[in-house]
Amino acid sequence: MKFKGIIFDLDGTLVNSLHDISDAMNIVLTGLNHPTHTYDTYQYFIGSGLRNLVSKALPAAHNSDKEIEICFECMINEYRKICTLKTKPYDGILDLLNNPALENIKMAVFSNKADELTKKIVSEIFPEHFDSAVGLSTEELKKPNPFEALAISKKWNLSPEEILFVGDSDIDMLTATNANMFPVGVTWGYRTEEELKNSGAKVVINKASELISIL
CATH class of the missing domain: 3.40.50.1000 (HAD superfamily/HAD-like)
Incomplete structure (x- = not known):
């Protein structure tokens, strides 16, 4: 055919888009005093949507639905600013x-x-x-x-x-x-x-x- x-x-x-996505999420994590991740780690977070990426990036102790939603909105706001930078x-x-x-x-x-x-x-x-x-x-x-x-x-x-x-x-x-x-x-x-x-x-x-x- x-x-x-x-x-x-x-x-x-x-x-x-790995660097821009990772940078945006790391900005959010830094602002919350959470550990950040390397580009290599983010490579395995990408593919199932940004909300899912946020869940994977957050520490287990801060992974409630409410925290994920708040961090997702923050991540989107940061990513919107830089999504075509790198x-x-x-x-x-x-x-x-x-x-x-x-x-x-x-x-x-x-x-x-x-x-x-x-x-x-x-x-x-x-x-x-x-x-x-x-x-x-x-x-x-x-x-x-x-x-x-x-x-x-x-x-x-x-x-x-x-x-x-x-x-x-x-x-x-x-x-x-x-x-x-x-x-x-x-x-x-x-x-x-x-x-x-x-x-x-x-x-x-x-x-x-x-x-x-x-x-």
């Missing part, structure tokens, strides 16, 4: 998106990042490449729930089988599988090739340009 659309994850797939596309991403082979391919972004921030980052870093960018609006629709991915396929008037779902985590591969889309894992993000394959990736690529051969 010829693929006619691609849905990309954002963090760890299109952009390296965040950059991964090597080869802009070349991929500008490749003539994608000229007639529909493209969208679906992230577990808050919808407001997803749209802000995509509009500032990729202002001309995607017809839609969807982030997290409610916890019930968080990946691996395929609802938003399927909504994109309906908007495009494409069957799910005609769409590649590209991401760097087990969550992305499970989302693709749940949506009956073709799961493509990337190794330049936050998870390993083994994890991607174990969670359903049909193809794993090491460079952005390799996506063209799948099309």
